[in-house]
Amino acid sequence: MIKSIGYAAFDALSPLKPYSFDRRALGATDVHIEIAFCGICHSDLHTVRNEWGGAKYPLIPGHEITGHVKAVGSKVKKFKVGDTVGVGCMVNSCGHCTCCKEDLQQFCARGFTATYNSTDAEGKTTQGGYSNHIVVEEKFVLTMPPHLKLENSAPLLCAGITTYSPLRHWKITKGHKVGIIGLGGLGHMGVKFACSFGAHVVVFTTSPHKKADALKLGAHEVVISKNADEMKIHLNTFDFMLDTVSAPHNVENYMSLLKHDGTLCMVGASPEPHQISSSVVIRGRKNLSGSLIGGLAETQEMLDYCGKHHITCDVELIPIQKINLAYERLLKSDVKYRFVIDISSLSHK
Amino acid sequence: MIKSIGYAAFDALSPLKPYSFDRRALGATDVHIEIAFCGICHSDLHTVRNEWGGAKYPLIPGHEITGHVKAVGSKVKKFKVGDTVGVGCMVNSCGHCTCCKEDLQQFCARGFTATYNSTDAEGKTTQGGYSNHIVVEEKFVLTMPPHLKLENSAPLLCAGITTYSPLRHWKITKGHKVGIIGLGGLGHMGVKFACSFGAHVVVFTTSPHKKADALKLGAHEVVISKNADEMKIHLNTFDFMLDTVSAPHNVENYMSLLKHDGTLCMVGASPEPHQISSSVVIRGRKNLSGSLIGGLAETQEMLDYCGKHHITCDVELIPIQKINLAYERLLKSDVKYRFVIDISSLSHK
Numbered sequence: 001m002i003k004s005i006g007y008a009a010f011d012a013l014s015p016l017k018p019y020s021f022d023r024r025a026l027g028a029t030d031v032h033i034e035i036a037f038c039g040i041c042h043s044d045l046h047t048v049r050n051e052w053g054g055a056k057y058p059l060i061p062g063h064e065i066t067g068h069v070k071a072v073g074s075k076v077k078k079f080k081v082g083d084t085v086g087v088g089c090m091v092n093s094c095g096h097c098t099c100c101k102e103d104l105q106q107f108c109a110r111g112f113t114a115t116y117n118s119t120d121a122e123g124k125t126t127q128g129g130y131s132n133h134i135v136v137e138e139k140f141v142l143t144m145p146p147h148l149k150l151e152n153s154a155p156l157l158c159a160g161i162t163t164y165s166p167l168r169h170w171k172i173t174k175g176h177k178v179g180i181i182g183l184g185g186l187g188h189m190g191v192k193f194a195c196s197f198g199a200h201v202v203v204f205t206t207s208p209h210k211k212a213d214a215l216k217l218g219a220h221e222v223v224i225s226k227n228a229d230e231m232k233i234h235l236n237t238f239d240f241m242l243d244t245v246s247a248p249h250n251v252e253n254y255m256s257l258l259k260h261d262g263t264l265c266m267v268g269a270s271p272e273p274h275q276i277s278s279s280v281v282i283r284g285r286k287n288l289s290g291s292l293i294g295g296l297a298e299t300q301e302m303l304d305y306c307g308k309h310h311i312t313c314d315v316e317l318i319p320i321q322k323i324n325l326a327y328e329r330l331l332k333s334d335v336k337y338r339f340v341i342d343i344s345s346l347s348h349k
Numbered sequence: 350m351i352k353s354i355g356y357a358a359f360d361a362l363s364p365l366k367p368y369s370f371d372r373r374a375l376g377a378t379d380v381h382i383e384i385a386f387c388g389i390c391h392s393d394l395h396t397v398r399n400e401w402g403g404a405k406y407p408l409i410p411g412h413e414i415t416g417h418v419k420a421v422g423s424k425v426k427k428f429k430v431g432d433t434v435g436v437g438c439m440v441n442s443c444g445h446c447t448c449c450k451e452d453l454q455q456f457c458a459r460g461f462t463a464t465y466n467s468t469d470a471e472g473k474t475t476q477g478g479y480s481n482h483i484v485v486e487e488k489f490v491l492t493m494p495p496h497l498k499l500e501n502s503a504p505l506l507c508a509g510i511t512t513y514s515p516l517r518h519w520k521i522t523k524g525h526k527v528g529i530i531g532l533g534g535l536g537h538m539g540v541k542f543a544c545s546f547g548a549h550v551v552v553f554t555t556s557p558h559k560k561a562d563a564l565k566l567g568a569h570e571v572v573i574s575k576n577a578d579e580m581k582i583h584l585n586t587f588d589f590m591l592d593t594v595s596a597p598h599n600v601e602n603y604m605s606l607l608k609h610d611g612t613l614c615m616v617g618a619s620p621e622p623h624q625i626s627s628s629v630v631i632r633g634r635k636n637l638s639g640s641l642i643g644g645l646a647e648t649q650e651m652l653d654y655c656g657k658h659h660i661t662c663d664v665e666l667i668p669i670q671k672i673n674l675a676y677e678r679l680l681k682s683d684v685k686y687r688f689v690i691d692i693s694s695l696s697h698k
Binding site for chain 1: 448453456458515518585595601609612615616617618619622623624625626627628629630631632633634635636637638639640641
């Protein structure tokens, strides 16, 4: 067993608190990682507060993990001690179903094992990256590009792949007009990737004060989505829209901005169902779709791409002692654009 | 002017009655067609009863028209007197927008001119095929395959192309598992085309008595959609589903039967919006889409395909004097699978 410490939720209402626990002993195909940084994803908060149900306390969230290899199992081939590595939302999957064989582990027929609040092969609850050590099956460990800062690349493991994957799947490239709806952790990465792929990028936000930020990130235009006249200018013109908003919102308004055969892809999970009229998809043969993180091969491809093109996330680094404050600020979207925990702060008194 | 007679609605509530009117004089690029048969589409009824709004009375419905060329304008090249021809849902479009140039006239940026209850270039209201003559711009006239019965091929012009187009667009072929939701005028053509393209075809119906009919049409399996256990067997297995139902229904139930990256395409316009949860499309990267008839080139392609493969609609031929009774039966889905009006009955006393 590997002695670990982290910050855990003990129920849906109380603040996260320090927690000592054991990671499993290193198996033959396991990698033992000393965690350096862990991003804070909005889903951490949803899970901790049991807003999606099924929370198993004590619960250590965190699935945007970067760090260094501290030890490897006897059969591990890809990694050696000292390597800089990452772990995202998944730590295992069945490996046998059609989706796993197609490198789409995120759609594993048996459900992938999530990095936290999931049940592993031994029946133990998985614990996430707000902690100093983690033991992960080699296959689910990613290689981090050597010259990217580990604190800025941690959120690539969730926010990065969540936006990269659909933009790649729908083959976004030069000549495409792409909308990015919402400018948070996901949205800001959507802007960076879509620009990098050569698209004409339009950010949709409800907040006029985000306009300058969006342009600074590389967006070519910004539309204040509450302004009907601004919206109207873009009717039937988009090839693709990436909808990163997880609050309730009118998806039909955005669908109307798609060209014929265009796709609106949701990556933010709104708590309430959307109202979609048949005519909205029938007229123009438009598509409403969604995307969930990405498979392991694609995640590595994304990391390599980011390494090559110097793409990382804009983050605010915090010591773990400020986690509960960070959650409060996250609820107010008061962060540009991702909080990342400096795990070395765990040893602070 | 060309003297014509037909059956028209004079308001939203009264039965259709005989009506004498003028068609425009033959222009240089016009084709004058003597109508032989006209199919009855459910949208005729919606329009006549003003359920979609905008009804302009007197209103002669009908957009599944077959007949013979009686005269051609001086510049008409494709047709000569005596040719067997068809007219579908469109009689004109702008011709200049991106969609028109891509042969997707159904998505014309200015809106195509519908065969009835639409305004033509001269500002006159168009009148449909429940009548003995029609004058149509050459480009919007289709060539009927010579050896298909004109009464059985009339509904190809709407029900046929509406189902053919999405099955072609999503490249349905051997090895695909395809669901056809609903077994009416559209559904029965969906079954015929999907089978003809080599797919494994599963019909979904709420009516157990339609099971034998579906199998006779070529379906490989039939699922009674009210039976949750039957539905469950097919979870995550469909490549494509064609949803022909225009009554309110739970689309999410069907989306759950799609494989990852599968598409549910709506061709029936439900009067109320559908409730679609983000998670339904996010998990499995599933697509909700729609399709509207088809462009002119594709409609001709479909007719040629039907000629080659001997595909027509199953119809019940009626004299025009029975139109109001047919509407009542249509509302009860009491027809296999399309009523077609024998226009020669207009001269009956």
